[in-house]
Every structure is written in structure tokens, then in C-alpha cells.
Amino acid sequence: MSVKASSLGFPRIGSTRQVKKSVESFWSGALTEKELLEQTSQVRTGNWKTQAEQGLDIVPVGDFTLYDHVLDHSFMFNVIPKRYEGFDLTAVEQYFAMGRGLQRPAKGEKPAVDVPASEMKKWFDSNYHYIVPEFSPETNFTLNTTKTVDEYVEAAKEGIPARPVLLGPVSFLLLGKAARDAPEGFQPISLLPKLLPVYKSLLNKLADAGAKWVQIDEPVLVLDKTTDSASDYQTAFDALHDDRINILLATYFGRLESNINYVKNLNIQALHIDLVRVPEQLQQVAEAIKDKNIILSLGVVDGRNIWKNDFESSIKIVNKAIEILGSADRVQVSSSSSLLHVPHTVVNEKKLSDQVKDWFSFAVEKCAEISVIAKSINNLDSVKQQLEQNAKSINARREFTKNSNDAVRKRVAEVTPDMYKRQSPFVERRTKQNLNLPKFPTTTIGSFPQTKEIRVARQRLGKSEITETEYTEFIKKEIEGCIRFQERVGLDLLVHGECERNDMVQYFGELLDGFAFTQNGWVASYGSRYVKPPIIVSDVSRPFAMTVKWSSYAQTLTSKPVKGMLTGPVTILNWSFPREDVSREISSRQLALALRDEVVDLEKAGIRAIQVDEPALREGLPLRRADWQEYLNWAVDSFRLATAGVTDSTQTHSHFCYSDFNDIFESIKKLDADVITIENSKSDSKLLKVFETQSYTNEIGPGVYDIHSPRVPSEEEIYARIKEMLQYIPAHLLHVNPDCGLKTRQWKETEASLVNLVNAARRARAEFAQ
Numbered sequence: 001m002s003v004k005a006s007s008l009g010f011p012r013i014g015s016t017r018q019v020k021k022s023v024e025s026f027w028s029g030a031l032t033e034k035e036l037l038e039q040t041s042q043v044r045t046g047n048w049k050t051q052a053e054q055g056l057d058i059v060p061v062g063d064f065t066l067y068d069h070v071l072d073h074s075f076m077f078n079v080i081p082k083r084y085e086g087f088d089l090t091a092v093e094q095y096f097a098m099g100r101g102l103q104r105p106a107k108g109e110k111p112a113v114d115v116p117a118s119e120m121k122k123w124f125d126s127n128y129h130y131i132v133p134e135f136s137p138e139t140n141f142t143l144n145t146t147k148t149v150d151e152y153v154e155a156a157k158e159g160i161p162a163r164p165v166l167l168g169p170v171s172f173l174l175l176g177k178a179a180r181d182a183p184e185g186f187q188p189i190s191l192l193p194k195l196l197p198v199y200k201s202l203l204n205k206l207a208d209a210g211a212k213w214v215q216i217d218e219p220v221l222v223l224d225k226t227t228d229s230a231s232d233y234q235t236a237f238d239a240l241h242d243d244r245i246n247i248l249l250a251t252y253f254g255r256l257e258s259n260i261n262y263v264k265n266l267n268i269q270a271l272h273i274d275l276v277r278v279p280e281q282l283q284q285v286a287e288a289i290k291d292k293n294i295i296l297s298l299g300v301v302d303g304r305n306i307w308k309n310d311f312e313s314s315i316k317i318v319n320k321a322i323e324i325l326g327s328a329d330r331v332q333v334s335s336s337s338s339l340l341h342v343p344h345t346v347v348n349e350k351k352l353s354d355q356v357k358d359w360f361s362f363a364v365e366k367c368a369e370i371s372v373i374a375k376s377i378n379n380l381d382s383v384k385q386q387l388e389q390n391a392k393s394i395n396a397r398r399e400f401t402k403n404s405n406d407a408v409r410k411r412v413a414e415v416t417p418d419m420y421k422r423q424s425p426f427v428e429r430r431t432k433q434n435l436n437l438p439k440f441p442t443t444t445i446g447s448f449p450q451t452k453e454i455r456v457a458r459q460r461l462g463k464s465e466i467t468e469t470e471y472t473e474f475i476k477k478e479i480e481g482c483i484r485f486q487e488r489v490g491l492d493l494l495v496h497g498e499c500e501r502n503d504m505v506q507y508f509g510e511l512l513d514g515f516a517f518t519q520n521g522w523v524a525s526y527g528s529r530y531v532k533p534p535i536i537v538s539d540v541s542r543p544f545a546m547t548v549k550w551s552s553y554a555q556t557l558t559s560k561p562v563k564g565m566l567t568g569p570v571t572i573l574n575w576s577f578p579r580e581d582v583s584r585e586i587s588s589r590q591l592a593l594a595l596r597d598e599v600v601d602l603e604k605a606g607i608r609a610i611q612v613d614e615p616a617l618r619e620g621l622p623l624r625r626a627d628w629q630e631y632l633n634w635a636v637d638s639f640r641l642a643t644a645g646v647t648d649s650t651q652t653h654s655h656f657c658y659s660d661f662n663d664i665f666e667s668i669k670k671l672d673a674d675v676i677t678i679e680n681s682k683s684d685s686k687l688l689k690v691f692e693t694q695s696y697t698n699e700i701g702p703g704v705y706d707i708h709s710p711r712v713p714s715e716e717e718i719y720a721r722i723k724e725m726l727q728y729i730p731a732h733l734l735h736v737n738p739d740c741g742l743k744t745r746q747w748k749e750t751e752a753s754l755v756n757l758v759n760a761a762r763r764a765r766a767e768f769a770q
């Protein structure tokens with residue numbers, strides 16, 4: 001009798017970001033397709049071996065990807081929109097075209113290509129983005145590739161105890177959307193009967209290849225919308241059942257709630273639940289399945305945060321499960337979700353003090369933790385030393401957190417109601433905000449291309465190859481170049497370009513007190529793009545002004561207004577690794593006060609428009625609606641606390657790069673920002689309608705083009721967008737801007753796109769002058 005150790009997925013990037021580098025080299029033409037596939041296959045194999053070496057009895061395979069695992073499923077099941085066909089692309093090129101769009105001139109026999117990227121959406125409440133599958137009644141599911149089988153075979157050859165991973169059919173359909181040409185009212189889930197035979201043939205191939213188990217992820221089971229999906233799940237798992245291959249149905253990020261009432265009756269052999277987010281669901285779920293022939297996989301090691309596991313409490317959970325289910329054979333120990341949301345390994349962190357490093361576990365260390373927890377049940381003596389060491393580390397962290405920053409806590413406690421409120425309502429403030437902007441003011445969201453030169457300069461500063469003074473001079477030159485560029489292009493409300501920032505959250509984490517930050521703690525954001533979330537280890541405060549010198553320098557260079565640029569408290573919180581010892585609300589309020597000081601300092605320095613970005617406000621929403629209001633209350637409070645310290649004459653902006661607005665619209669209104677800019681170019685008019693129907697009174701800049709793709713939008717296209725917006729938004733409130741910041745773009749396409757944007761706005765001004 002033994003408890004097995006497994007995980008649900010592993011970071012793809014490689015210990016030294018090899019996959020990112022290979023993929024980007026392939027895109028730039030420096031690597032052939034063959035080289036790309038060879039190099040990335042090596043990382044994949046290395047990842048499996050690492051997990052097995054850390055002691056996992058079951059290693060996930062098929063979770064590896066060159067861009068996104070949901071895109072992999074679309075590609076594997078032939079869910080390829082027609083617009084990506086007919087260009088004589090290789091399979092790999094077509095796959096990347098779906099992810100990032102493709103624009104290239106005709107070459108010899110090959111026709112020109114100009115195709116935008118597919119839509120990206122946030123993966124549940126994480127900072128990972130997936131490529132949204134597009135379905136229509138014409139979708140012709142076939143096995144276009146056998147990626148999962150190929151990777152299983154590859155792993156089995158290496159002697160890896162592999163368990164293939166698939167995104168389940170119901171989640172795949174529910175996470176997708178109806179294609180633009182689908183008939184009104186078409187629901188992707190109606191395609192389930194057509195999709196299941198293709199899943200089934202994939203499972204057959206896996207069984208033929210020798211797989212005994214498959215992990216089928218159905219994360220939508222933790223959302224409210226699946227309460228009515230019982231029959232879809234029953235149909236799916238009846239169809240997928242095969243005597244040769246056992247199914248682990250994996251749920252994560254939240255609670256099953258009443259869905260367990262039908263999940264327990266599904267034709268599955270194991271069920272995974274997240275016990276980090278929802279430890280209390282153990283009792284209910286274990287009781288529900290105890291008379292069924294179902295193994296329970298316990299997600300006790302956090303796949304979403306980096307704190308060392310508390311073995312004592314995890315072992316208690318495992319023992320409780322064994323007690324209810326009656327046998328250790330019916331229990332597995334696992335990560336709460338895929339480990340894709342945490343960095344690769346702590347070992348590469350050379351700059352953290354031993355004290356701080358001892359608090360953390362990244363993916364590699366988490367695999368070892370899972371193994372130790374399983375062994376503690378199977379053979380306690382074999383892990384006694386690890387358990388003792390773990391208890392010491394957990395106690396050391398507890399001791400540290402006792403010494404909080406009393407001044408910060410006192411300040412949060414003493415916040416008064418007037419600190420959340422601007423001096424006057426928007427209509428009055430507006431008359432005092434004299435920025436001399438024309439109608440349809442053009443602006444950008446803040447960042448301009450982060451060139452190799454900028455990144456190398458920062459790297460050289462980090463290695464002390466250049467001095468602080470040299471770096472400052474370099475950044476000043478970049479800012480000047482950026483201001484001159486915007487003046488030349490003809491933008492109205494300028495920005496300094498954010499060239500001094502490695503990232504909009506990491507940068508602030510590095511400047512604020514109460515954070516730790518890593519050298520190599522990369523976590524996937526989308527495609528080949530990664531972020532290094534800072535870690536909130538203590539109470540947060542601002543030791544000195546962070547952005548004032550850059551913004552005020554930029555303002556000295558031009559007579560046009562320059563927007564100050566900050567990241568909001570909720571976004572800093574949501575894109576950092578939060579503390580486990582205090583609530584997110586407390587950290588958010590502490591961040592809000594630190595940012596409030598910065599906002600006031602920017603105003604004092606003569607900055608007349610200040611943008612406080614909150615792109616992660618929506619992502620932080622709890623997955624169950626019942627939990628929304630509590631979050632929204634403190635999230636809105638935090639934004640207001642951060643921004644309401646300025647006088648009426650300062651124009652506050654906020655920015656959101658998502659288009660799912662309708663259900664949190666009331667909260668967006670309550671933020672009371674003078675101007676909001678939002679992602680819009682890929683959404684249909686549903687987003688814009690909300691502004692018409694919900695009587696939004698402040699100013700708005702819905703994005704007029706997608707910034708994730710190198711594709712240059714034409715003036716005509718942008719002009720058409722502006723005209724469309726004017727159907728819903730009064731002309732006097734409309735701003736013209738891209739969807740989001742331009743840091744991932746090259747200067748050439750940035751210039752071409754912004755020239756078109758400015759020209760389109762000028763045309764609109766001429767046409768719609770009132």
C-alpha cells in the first residue's frame with residue numbers, strides 16, 4: 001500500500017530560459033525549424049528527468065508547449081480558423097501564426113501573408129494567457145497532430161513514469177468562443193458529440209502506446225457556470241471510458257461545490273482537487289467518493305505561490321483523506337495545479353540571503369516536497385530529517401513575520417473616509433483639467449519598445465559594468481528620444497516611455513520596502529513572454545519617490561502634457577507572489593498608501609495627468625461569484641486610496657487590458673478615474689455597448705489596435721474603429737489609443753502604426769467636428 005507522488009504540470013521555459021530563446025531565435029530566422037524542435041525537445045526531456053529525480057512517481061507529459069497548451073489542443077484537434085490556411089506555411093509556422101499573427105510580403109512562389117493573431121484571454125485568475133479556440137458549426141475536428149502521444153512515447157523511451165495530460169473536452173469547448181461567422185446564438189458546447197470521437201481516438205493511441213493513465217483537466221468545474229453541465233460531463237466521460245486507460249479528472253484553482261454531486265458518478269478512476277485554495281473541500285469530496293472506485297489526488301503543494309510547504313499541515317490532510325477513504329492506495333499527493341505558474345528552481349537564486357531563500361520553493365523544489373509528503377506516509381523514517389528541517393524553516397518564517405512594520409500598519413488603520421474621495425465630482429473636475437488637448441486626443445498606454453539596447457544596459461548595470469550615472473544618462477537619452485518621437489508622430493498626450501522599467505510590477509517591487517525579488521524567477525505570461533513576479537515578504541512601504549525624476553525630466557523636454565505612469569495597488573498585488581500570513585486586502589491597502597504618496601509627489605512635480613494602471617483588477621476576481629463583492633470592495637477602495645490624494649486639476653487615468661467588462665462595470669465606474677483606456681480591438685461591440693447602456697460619464701479610450709502582434713493596422717482600419725466607437729461613446733469623451741503598451745513591439749512597426757492612428761484621429765476630428 002503506498003501513496004504516489006505526482007504533479008499536474010511543470011514550467012516549460014527551462015532552467016536558463018532555453019525555450020524562450022529558441023522560439024524567439026526561430027521567429028527571427030536565426031534558427032531552423034529542425035533546430036527549434038531539437039533544442040526544445042532537449043529541454044522537455046530534461047524537465048521530465050528533473051521531476052523524476054526529485055522523486056515523483058508520476059510525471060506529467062504533454063503539458064510542454066512552444067507557445068500555449070490550449071493552442072496546442074486547437075491545433076491537435078484541427079480547430080484552425082480558415083484565415084490561417086492557404087499561405088503555404090509549415091505546420092509550425094501555421095501554429096505560430098495562430099498565436100501571434102503573421103505579416104510577410106510575397107516571396108517567390110509564396111503568397112503574401114497578413115493575418116492577425118487569435119484572441120488571448122487570461123487563464124482563470126492567473127497571469128497566464130491562453131489562445132482562445134474559435135468554433136463554428138463547420139468546425140471539422142480531426143487529429144491534425146498527435147502531440148500528446150508523441151511526447152508520451154518520447155518520455156516512455158527515456159524510462160519516465162509518464163502520465164499524459166490533456167485539457168478536457170468540456171473545458172476546451174467552454175473556454176473557446178463562437179467564430180465571427182458562426183450563426184447568432186451558436187454555443188461551442190453543442191459540438192461536444194462531434195469532438196468526443198476525436199478525443200477518444202487520441203486516448204486509443206495513448207493506450208496503444210502503453211499509457212495506463214491519462215490526466216484530463218477540467219478546470220471549468222470550479223466555475224459557477226458548470227452547475228448545469230452534468231449531462232455534458234456524463235456524456236463526455238462515458239464516451240472517453242476505455243478499459244485500457246484510467247482517467248484522472250483534474251480540477252484546480254477553486255472549489256467543486258455542488259458539482260461533486262455529479263462528478264462522483266462520472267466514469268473516472270481518479271479525481272484531483274485543489275486543497276491549497278480550498279482545504280475545506282476535502283471532507284465533502286472524500287465523503288462523496290468513498291464508496292466509489294475512485295482515487296483522490298490531493299493538491300496540497302501550492303502551484304500558484306512560492307512559499308515552502310508546511311509539511312506538518314499537508315501530512316495531516318493526507319492522513320485525513322486516508323482515514324475517510326480507508327486506504328493509502330486511494331490517495332495521491334500532488335501540486336494544487338500545474339506548476340507552470342511558479343519559477344523553475346530556487347537553486348539559481350544567488351542574490352537572496354540564506355534566510356529569505358529558505359522560505360521559498362519553486363517548481364523543482366515543489367516536486368521534492370510532494371515526494372517527501374508521500375514518503376512520510378509510506379516510510380516515515382526515510383524522510384525524518386527533511387521533516388525536521390522543514391519544521392525549522394516554517395518556524396523561522398513565522399518568527400520573521402511577527403516583526404512587522406508597525407508604522408505601516410498604523411497608517412492603514414488610520415485611513416479616513418475622505419482619503420478615498422476626489423475633491424469634486426468628475427463634471428466639476430473636468431473643467432479644471434486644462435491640458436489643452438484636442439478633440440479625440442491621441443495617446444499611448446505608457447511603454448514604448450524595450451529594445452535589446454535598453455535591456456543590455458540594464459543587464460550591464462546589474463553586473464556593475466556601467467555606473468548608476470552612466471545608466472541614468474542612457475535612460476535620459478532614451479526618454480528624450482521617446483518624447484521627440486511622439487512629437488514627430490503628432491501624439492497629443494505624451495508619456496516618458498517606461499524605458500527605465502524591466503516590468504511594470506517587478507520594477508515597483510524592487511523599489512518598495514517589503515518585497516524580495518529574484519534573478520531567475522521567470523513565470524510564463526503568454527507565448528514566449530515571461531514575467532518575474534516580485535515576492536511580498538513583509539509590510540509594504542515606499543522608502544523614496546520612484547518615478548518622479550523620470551516623469552518630470554520628460555515634462556521638461558516638451559510643451560505637450562506628459563502622463564505620469566504608475567502601476568496600481570491591485571495589479572502590483574495580483575502580479576506578485578502574495579504573503580500567506582496576511583490577507584491580500586491588507587497588502588493591497590499598504591500598496592495603495594505607498595502609491596498615494598507617489599501620485600501626490602508627481603502632482604507636486606508638475607505632472608498634470610497621472611495614469612495608475614489596473615490591468616489585473618479583473619483577473620484577481622474570485623472564481624465564484626459569491627466571493628466577488630468582498631474582493632471588489634477592497635480593490636476599488638485601494639485604487640481610490642492610491643489616486644484620490646490629488647487636486648481636481650490633475651487628470652487621473654487608469655488602464656485595463658481586457659475586454660470582459662460588463663460584469664464588473666459598476667466597480668469600474670466606482671474607481672472614478674477621469675479617463676480610462678481599455679483593450680478593445682479584438683472584442684466585438686459588446687464591450688462598447690456597455691458604455692452606452694450603463695451611462696458612463698467619464699472619458700474613455702477603447703483600444704483601436706492590437707499591440708500583441710507586429711501587424712501594422714491601416715489608417716482606414718483605425719478610422720473605421722473610431723467611427724464604430726462613436727456609435728456608443730459621445731465624441732467629447734472619446735480618446736484614441738492602442739489596446740495596451742508598446743514595449744514588446746519594434747520601433748518600425750510602432751511608428752507605422754502610430755502614424756496611422758494619429759492620421760485616423762485627425763480625419764475623425766475633421767469629420768466629426770461639432
Ligand SMILES: CN1c2c(nc(N)[nH]c2=O)NC[C@@H]1CNc1ccc(C(=O)N[C@@H](CCC(=O)N[C@@H](CCC(=O)N[C@@H](CCC(=O)O)C(=O)O)C(=O)O)C(=O)O)cc1
Pocket residue numbers: 127450452454455456458459501502503504505506525526528529530531532575615657743744
Ligand atoms: C501587461 N502585461 C504584464 C503582465 N504582467 C506583468 N508582470 N507585467 C506586464 O507588463 N501581465 C499581462 C501583460 C503581459 N504582457 C507582457 C508583455 C511583455 C512581457 C515581456 O516582454 N517580458 C520580457 C521580460 C521583461 C523583463 O523583465 N526584462 C528584464 C530582463 C530582460 C532580459 O531578458 N535581459 C537579458 C539581457 C538582455 C538581452 O539580451 O535582451 C538577460 O537577462 O539575459 C529587463 O528588461 O531588464 C520577456 O523577455 O519575456 C511580459 C508580459
Ligand SMILES: N[C@@H](CCS)C(=O)O
Pocket residue numbers: 445446447504565613615655657740741742743
Ligand atoms: N503602462 C503599461 C500598461 C501595461 S498593462 C504599459 O504601457 O506597458
Ligand SMILES: [Zn+2]
Pocket residue numbers: 445615655656657739740741
Ligand atoms: Zn495593458
